[in-house]
Amino acid sequence: xxLSYCSLASGSAGNCHFISTETTHIILDFGxxxxxxxxxxxxxxxxxxxxxxVFITHEHSDHIKGLKTFIKNYNIPVYMNKCTFxxxxxxxxxxDWDKVIIVEGNIDMIIGDISIVNFDIxxxxxxxxxxxxxxxxxxxSIVTDIGIMTDEVVSFLEQSNFLVIEANxxxxxxxxxxxxxxxxxxxxxxxxxxxxxxxxxxVFKVYKTGKLKNVVLAHLSRExxxxxxxxLTVQKYLEENGVDTDVxxxxxLTYRDKTGKFYRIV
Numbered sequence: 001x002x003l004s005y006c007s008l009a010s011g012s013a014g015n016c017h018f019i020s021t022e023t024t025h026i027i028l029d030f031g032x033x034x035x036x037x038x039x040x041x042x043x044x045x046x047x048x049x050x051x052x053x054v055f056i057t058h059e060h061s062d063h064i065k066g067l068k069t070f071i072k073n074y075n076i077p078v079y080m081n082k083c084t085f086x087x088x089x090x091x092x093x094x095x096d097w098d099k100v101i102i103v104e105g106n107i108d109m110i111i112g113d114i115s116i117v118n119f120d121i122x123x124x125x126x127x128x129x130x131x132x133x134x135x136x137x138x139x140x141s142i143v144t145d146i147g148i149m150t151d152e153v154v155s156f157l158e159q160s161n162f163l164v165i166e167a168n169x170x171x172x173x174x175x176x177x178x179x180x181x182x183x184x185x186x187x188x189x190x191x192x193x194x195x196x197x198x199x200x201x202x203v204f205k206v207y208k209t210g211k212l213k214n215v216v217l218a219h220l221s222r223e224x225x226x227x228x229x230x231x232l233t234v235q236k237y238l239e240e241n242g243v244d245t246d247v248x249x250x251x252x253l254t255y256r257d258k259t260g261k262f263y264r265i266v
Contacts, residue, residue: 001113003135003265005162008032008040010144010218011256014062017142017164019133020046024112027054028131028142029063030078034070040259049074053111055118056080058125058145059087071096079103083127119156121146124191132156138265139211140164144219148190149202157202158209162265164254165202167217167234168193169224177224193219196230200237207243214263218254227253 001022008016014031018041025046030037038048054076057063071078071092079101080088089097103109107118115134120127123145130143130153141157144166157163174184174195187193194202199217206212217230231253235245245251254260 001136003114003133003138003140003162004263005140005164005216005265006044006262007164007216007218007254007260008037009257009259010254011220012062012222013256014065015144015219016040016066018044018046019114019140021113021135024114025051026111026114026116026133027051029057030054030067030070031062031065033066034073037066037070043259044262049076051076054078055116055131056084056088057131058123058128059084060125060145063145064088064091068092071099075099077101079107081105081127081129084125087126117156119153121153122148122150122190123193124186130156132160138162140265141206142218144168144194146194147192149194149198154202154205157206159211160206160209161211162214162216162263163203163206163212164216164218165199166194166219167196167199167225167230168219169195169221170226170229170233171195171197173226173229174221174224179223187221187224193221196225196233197237199230200234203234204238204241204243207238207249212249214250214252214265216252216254216260216263220253220256222256 006018015029017028019026117132118129133140140162141160142164
């Protein structure tokens with residue numbers, strides 16, 4: 001059995017990640033419509049009805065936008081902390097609240113044959129979290145919507161085989177771009193989003209811990225980044241620090257409005 005990953009969508013318009021083994025299927029965030037998620041899963045050979053759990057990182061609309069319809073139509077548990085639920089409950093029907101399972105603090109739980117651990121991150125949300133998913137000897141880490149990459153957060157990413165990390169913006173594009181000043185400050189702050197440069201530094205730190213083979217850059221800004229620039233920034237930093245991106249590590253991107261590559265983490 002292998003641990004697998006596929007980005008169904010990632011960006012300011014919506015985020016949804018699919019994590020699976022042969023017997024267990026999990027969704028992280030539900031920021032796209034139920035129809036989109038259902039069709040995306042079918043396109044890679046899965047049925048939304050077979051999902052065993054949905055985890056929510058935080059309450060921003062691009063992470064919960066499709067949750068109301070999904071939770072109404074499917075009897076599948078949705079996991080989040082209480083601070084997040086205090087915001088989310090206003091977005092879903094009260095009669096569906098009992099499908100939400102409140103997980104307090106940092107969770108350490110098992111669904112099927114996948115172990116799940118979350119960890120606190122810095123973002124302008126009630127109680128935002130990143131996630132580790134474990135299966136046998138493989139570790140998949142997903143961390144987006146994070147303003148600052150602290151040593152504590154990096155410690156949760158160490159020894160990952162597969163890393164999905166935010167590369168939201170290029171600092172120069174952000175600062176000279178069309179956004180109003182208050183929004184630029186928010187994005188570039190410790191409760192905002194991670195830049196290409198900071199993503200590159202984090203990837204290298206995790207790589208040095210010894211197991212990292214695949215990196216997927218996520219949550220790219222439409223206005224303040226370009227896929228080619230995000231990829232090049234991280235690639236250049238790694239190569240300047242002795243990492244061969246043709247041999248040592250595979251570097252890929254997510255997409256705002258379509259599924260990414262389906263990865264089997266071996």
